[in-house]
Amino acid sequence: MGQEITVTQLRRWLLAYAARIIENEDHLTELDTAIGDADHGVNMRRGMGKLQERLQDEEQTEDIGSFLRSVAMTLISGVGGAAGPLYGTFFLRAATSPTNGSSVDLAQLTQMFRFGLDGLQQRGKAQTDDKTMIDTIQPAVEAMEAALATQQSTAVVLAAARQAAHLGMKHTIEIEARKGRASYLGPHSIGHQDPGATSAYFLFETAAEVFTKTGAD
Amino acid sequence: MENQSSPFSPFEGKIERNEPHQEGGNSSNSHASPPDARSSQLEPPHQLSKSVVVTVSDPRGLHLRSGRDVVRIASQFQAEITASNLSRNSNAVDLKSILQLLQLQARQGHSLQLAATGPDADAAIEALCSLF
Amino acid sequence: MIGLVIVSHSAKLAQGVHELAAQMAGDQVGISDAGGLSDDSETFGTDAFKILSAIEEVWCDDGVLVLMDLGSAVMSAEIALEMLPEQQRQNCLLSNAPLVEGAIVAALHASLGEPLQAVNRVAEAALSAPKLANTS
Numbered sequence: 001m002g003q004e005i006t007v008t009q010l011r012r013w014l015l016a017y018a019a020r021i022i023e024n025e026d027h028l029t030e031l032d033t034a035i036g037d038a039d040h041g042v043n044m045r046r047g048m049g050k051l052q053e054r055l056q057d058e059e060q061t062e063d064i065g066s067f068l069r070s071v072a073m074t075l076i077s078g079v080g081g082a083a084g085p086l087y088g089t090f091f092l093r094a095a096t097s098p099t100n101g102s103s104v105d106l107a108q109l110t111q112m113f114r115f116g117l118d119g120l121q122q123r124g125k126a127q128t129d130d131k132t133m134i135d136t137i138q139p140a141v142e143a144m145e146a147a148l149a150t151q152q153s154t155a156v157v158l159a160a161a162r163q164a165a166h167l168g169m170k171h172t173i174e175i176e177a178r179k180g181r182a183s184y185l186g187p188h189s190i191g192h193q194d195p196g197a198t199s200a201y202f203l204f205e206t207a208a209e210v211f212t213k214t215g216a217d
Numbered sequence: 218m219e220n221q222s223s224p225f226s227p228f229e230g231k232i233e234r235n236e237p238h239q240e241g242g243n244s245s246n247s248h249a250s251p252p253d254a255r256s257s258q259l260e261p262p263h264q265l266s267k268s269v270v271v272t273v274s275d276p277r278g279l280h281l282r283s284g285r286d287v288v289r290i291a292s293q294f295q296a297e298i299t300a301s302n303l304s305r306n307s308n309a310v311d312l313k314s315i316l317q318l319l320q321l322q323a324r325q326g327h328s329l330q331l332a333a334t335g336p337d338a339d340a341a342i343e344a345l346c347s348l349f
Numbered sequence: 350m351i352g353l354v355i356v357s358h359s360a361k362l363a364q365g366v367h368e369l370a371a372q373m374a375g376d377q378v379g380i381s382d383a384g385g386l387s388d389d390s391e392t393f394g395t396d397a398f399k400i401l402s403a404i405e406e407v408w409c410d411d412g413v414l415v416l417m418d419l420g421s422a423v424m425s426a427e428i429a430l431e432m433l434p435e436q437q438r439q440n441c442l443l444s445n446a447p448l449v450e451g452a453i454v455a456a457l458h459a460s461l462g463e464p465l466q467a468v469n470r471v472a473e474a475a476l477s478a479p480k481l482a483n484t485s
Contacts, residue, residue: 046392073398076428077387080394085424088397092428123424285373285457292461314471315373315457316450316478 003154004103005211007067011055014071016206018048018055021199031195035182039081040195047079047087062102068095068112082180083196086124086133093119106154109211110144113161117141124179128168131177131189133200140165140204158208165204172197265296267342268332270303271349279323281315283348288315290344296335298345303328312345351459351468352379352407355452356400356417356426358393360385366416366452374456379407395421397428404429404441412440412465414455416472418448440465446472 021028021044029041054074061067068091076088094116099108117137126132128139143164147157172194177183182194273279279287291298291312299309300318304327310317312331323329329349333341353370357363363384370380383403386394395417404413415426426443433441442465444451451472458468 043394076397076425077399080386080392080396080421082421082424084394085397085421085428089424089428123427281369281453282372288457289461314474314478315454316475320479320481 004100004105005109006103007060007062007064009211010064010067013207013210014051015055016210017202018051020202020206021045021048024198024202028195028199031193031198034192035177035185035189036195037181040083040199043079043081043083044199047075047084050074050078064099064102064104065095068092082124083199086120086196089119089123090116090137106157107148110141110148110157113137113141113144126179129175130179131172131175131182131194131197132179133194133196135172135175135194136165136168136197136200136204139168155208155212158204158211162204162208165201169193169197169201264334265336265338266332266334267338268330269342269346270328270330271346273323273325273327273329273349275349276325278325278327279318279321279329281319284315284318287318287345287348288313290348291341294333294335294337294341294344296333296338296341298331298333298341300329300331303330350377350379350409350462351411351465352381352404352409352413353452353455353459354400354403354407354413354415355380355382355384355448356395356403356415356422357382357384357448358395358418358420358422360391362418362448366449369449370452370456372456373453374460378456378459379409380456381406395425397425397432400426400429401432404433404437408437410440412442414459414465414469414472415441415443416446416448416451416455417443442466442469444469444472446475450475450478 025041025045027041028044029038032038032040051071051074054070061070072088072091072095075091076084078084079087094112097108097112097115099112104112117134120137121127121134124132124134126134128135140161143160144157147160152160170193173191175190176187177185177189177194180196182189182192275283298312300312300321301307301309302321302323305322307321309332310320312318321329331342331345335341353374355363355366355370357366361384363382367380367382374380381403383396383399385396385399386392387396387399400415404415407413415430417423417426423443430438430441430443444455446455446469454475455468455472458471463471
């Protein structure tokens with residue numbers, strides 16, 4: 001407990017996320033070819049390229065809220081498809097959660113994800129089991145909240161989030177899509193992992209990796 | 218719309234003047250009349266129906282832009298104004314709606330029956346005739 | 350007189366619908382378009398910031414009606430709306446109307462000086478207006 005996460009770490013997290021998405025572009029394309037319009041990989045890769053540029057040459061803001069807002073704006077303008085407004089909304093709402101200005105503690109980090117999730121649900125009008133990114137993000141946020149309630153360390157909280165996100169992502173294979181283009185396929189969408197749930201999983205995978213390595217700063 | 222200024226020119230019109238079709242036929246029941254906005258608006262003494270048949274003269278038929286002008290003119294009047302395409306045996310459509318007007322699929326030479334009902338029906342028909 | 354914003358995934362489509370709407374509206378109605386992504390209008394997509402500046406471009410106190418093509422255009426337009434100051438947001442409406450028919454109808458009725466809600470009503474009625482001649 002007690003570890004504060006700064007803008008520098010958030011920046012490192014999102015750079016790791018961007019790199020992970022770019023590595024997985026083909027995988028995302030493949031998933032989206034099965035049940036969508038095959039553009040999730042391309043859209044996310046384009047957005048992540050813009051995000052890398054933004055994170056690398058940005059005037060180093062120290063304020064968490066402004067940092068998250070600038071991430072949101074980059075994703076809204078840079079991603080396209082449905083993912084742009086959705087990820088954009090996630091970070092736009094996350095930017096409105098309480099912080100200590102230039103850092104967040106673990107509880108605030110958890111709340112930041114909760115704000116993002118709530119915004120996402122309002123925007124996309126999806127629930128769990130609709131076979132969307134909500135199926136990854138909601139269980140992850142709930143796992144963070146549960147772990148936090150029992151006074152766990154950052155490493156444990158984020159490991160719980162990652163594990164729940166992973167299960168949620170895999171669960172999308174078993175269910176029928178009720179939102180987005182995949183819902184046109186009805187029962188034929190069963191058996192395929194949702195591309196949005198997959199790109200959202202990487203948020204938690206990279207968060208667990210980056211926020212847990214503290215000494216490296 | 219080249220000939221907007223000459224109200225009677227390019228249509229071959231027979232103008233029929235109808236007496237008001239007012240259900241009930243008298244005004245004695247004005248207190249008992251149902252809360253129907255239309256019937257309370259249309260005071261019997263001012264209630265006029267008028268219709269005319271015009272021929273579409275524009276070589277391109279009644280298209281988006283000429284249709285726009287028809288809707289603009291029609292919208293200036295209180296009267297309800299409809300049109301049907303006699304050459305296509307179509308139903309009557311609301312002339313204050315551009316999409317309904319386009320449903321007439323009116324080509325050059327088609328006969329359209331314009332009908333107006335309301336206090337300013339006369340003026341409405343006269344103004345509209347100038348557009349065909 | 351209200352303003353109109355045309356939103357499409359395609360910049361060319363948005364511009365084309367804008368031109369068509371302008372034919373119906375004459376010069377009096379402010380119309381702007383927001384198609385494609387911000388710094389790359391060749392890429393299909395919608396961009397909340399592009400929509401936001403299109404709304405600001407035609408802003409007037411009578412209000413602004415936003416017409417969209419489909420899918421994520423709606424989400425982007427919602428984000429744009431949320432970014433407007435409260436006062437403006439209340440006078441800005443996302444229309445359920447189909448893009449092409451809706452823009453034509455809205456432009457014409459806006460040019461007749463009709464208020465925001467009324468213009469939206471006739472534009473949305475285009476959802477159920479058949480295209481083919483209604484002969485009997």
